[in-house]
Amino acid sequence: MDNVSRREFLGKAALAAGGCAVFVLLGPGQAVRAAHPVGEGGSPLGDYDWEQHRYAYLIDAQKCIGCGMCVKACKAENKVPDGNFRTWIERYEISEDGEAEVDSPNGGLNGFEENVTHVKIAKAFFVPKTCNHCAAAPCVQVCPVGATYRTKDGVVLVDPKHCVGCGYCIQACPYAVRFLNPETRTADKCTLCYHRVTKGLKPACVAACPVGARQLADMKDQFDPVRKRIITERVAVLQPELLTEPQCFYLALDKEVR
C-alpha cells in the first residue's frame, strides 16, 4: 500500500473543502435568490412600485357587529382550509364583577348566537383579529430558510415554494395568526390580500365589512384618511410589551384583549 504524504493529504483536503464552499456559495442557494430578485428599486410585480407604498391596518373595535362577513370573504378569497383562520372575530362579554367570557365559534365565520348566561353583563364587544404584519416580526426572525419575509410595502408573506414546514414561525407568533396549511404542508397566514392591494384593490375582509370596522391605510400616501386616523387618534396594538411593532392598529381596544 502506498503512503500518502501529509502535504499531499492536506492539499487534497483543502481542494475538497474549497469545492464544498463553492457549491454552497454559488450553488442552489444563489439560484433561489436569483429567482426572487428584491430591492434596488425593482419590484417583481411589474408596474406596481412597492417603494411607493407602506400598508397598515386599522380596526375600529367599536364598530364591529360580529357578522362574520370578513371571515367568510377571507375564506372565499384565499381558499382558507376549514378549521384554520387567516382572520377571525372574538366576542368578549364582561360581567359586572369584571369576569371576562370570551368565545369565537368557528372563528365567527357564521356570526354569533346569543349567550344564555346568569351573570349580569356590564359590557360586551367584538374584536376582529388578523395578522399584525409586525415591523419587527418574530416569525420573520425565526424562519430558518428565509421563506417568511416582510415586503418593502410592509406586508409579511410566506413563500410556499420555499417553506420547509418546520412550524417554528407558528410557535414564534404571539398572536396565533399562523397555521400549517394541511394541503400545502407549509406555513400559512393573512397576506393582506397582497394579490389585491398591489392592484389597487382593498383586502377582501375590508371590502366585505358592512360597517367599516376594518380599514386599510397606505402610510406613504399623505392624503389617505385612514393613515390620518392612525397618526392622529389614540390607537393601541396587541401585546405591545413584546415590541413586535404591530402594523395593525386598534381603536377602542379593551384591556382584556391580548
Added chain:
Amino acid sequence: MIPELQGFLFPNDIHIHWSLMIVLYPYVTGLVAGAFIVSSLYHVFGRKELWPIGRFSLVASFAFMSVATLPLINHLGHPERAFNIMITPSSSSAMAGFGLAYNWYLMILILEIWFVFRKDIVLTARQSRGFKRFVFSWLALRTYDISDEALRTDHKIVTVLTAIGIPSACFLHGYVGFLFGALKANPWWSTPLMPVIFLFSAVVSGIAAMILMYMAAMALKGLPILRQTVATMASWLWLFMILTVTLEILEIITLSYESSEAWVIIRQLLTTRLSFSFISVQLIIGSLIPFILLLIVVLLGSQMKARVQNILAAAASSILLIQVFSMRWNVVIGGQLFSKSLRGLRSMYDPGFFEKEGILPALLILSLPFVILVVFERFLPMFRSVEEAYARGEIAAEDAEPAESAH
C-alpha cells in the same frame, strides 16, 4: 375527534404542531452531549476509573448524533426541502444555526473517533483482504504510520479535540434549549434558564444511558462490570441530577412567586394537563427516588456488594432516563397545550402508535443508534482493552478493583 378544550383558545391554537418527534429531538441530542461528557471525563479530566467506556461513550455519542436529525426531518412538512436550511440559511434565525452547530460537532466527533481508533483501523486494513481491506485502507486515509511517536501525537490530538468538543457539546445542547427559551411568544418556554436546564438534564440522561449501556454491553460480552466504573458514573450522575432538578424547581418557584399574567394559565397547565407527567413523573418519581437511590450508592457504595450497587445505580439510571424524557415532553408538548390567548387549554396530545410522527417511528429512531453501535463493534471493537485485561486475569469478579490499564 373533537378536542376537549377548556376556556378560550385562539381559533388556530387547537392544533399541536410540534409532535412526539420534537420531543425526541432534544432527547437524542441530550444523549449525544451527555455521552460525550462521559467520554471527556476519561479523556480530559483524567477519571481513569472510566477506562472501560472511554471509547464506548465516544462512539455512543456519535451513534446518537447520527440519528439526531431524523425526528426533525420526519416532522417537516416538506422533508425534501430540508437542505434549504443549509443552502439558504436566514441569519436571524436561531434554527438556521442548527446546520452549523450540528456539522461542527459531528466533524469533531468523527475526527476524534478516527484518531482514537486509528491504530485499530490500520491494523484491520493490514490484516484483512479483499473488499474489507479496500474499505479500511480508505478509512485509514491511506496513512499507515502507527509508530509509538505517531500514536503519541494521536493521543495529544484526541485530548485537544475533546477539549474543543466539551464546549461544542455544551453549545450544541444549550442551543437546543435556546430554540425554545428565546421565543418570547410562549411564556412557558421563554426563560434564559431554558438552555441551562436543557444542558444539565442532557448530561443526566447521557450519564444514565452510559451506565445502563455499559452494563448491558458487559453482560452481552460476558465481561465483568467494574464496581469503580459504575460508582464514579453514579456520583457524577447524582451531582448533575441535583443541579438539574434544582434548576427545574427554581424556574417554577420563580414563575409562581412573580405571579405574572402567564402564571395563571401555567398553574392550570401544571395541575391539570401536566399533573401526571410533571408533578408525578418529573418531580416525584423521576427526581426524588433516584436522588435517594444514588445517595445510597454514593455514601454506602463501597460497603455494599458490587451487585447491589449496580442494581441501585441501574434503577436510578432507568428512572432518570424517564425523568429527562418527561422533562422534554413537558416543555415541548406542555408549551403547546395552552393557547396564546392565555385563557384556555387544549386537549391532551396523544400520539398514535402507527402515525407518521407517532410512537413506532420514535421507537425505530431510538433503536437505530444501537444498531450503529453493534455494527461498529463488529468491525472496530470498543472494549478491546477490557477483553485483554480480562484475558490476562487482571479483572475477574464483579468486585474486582480496576486494574491499571495500558489503554
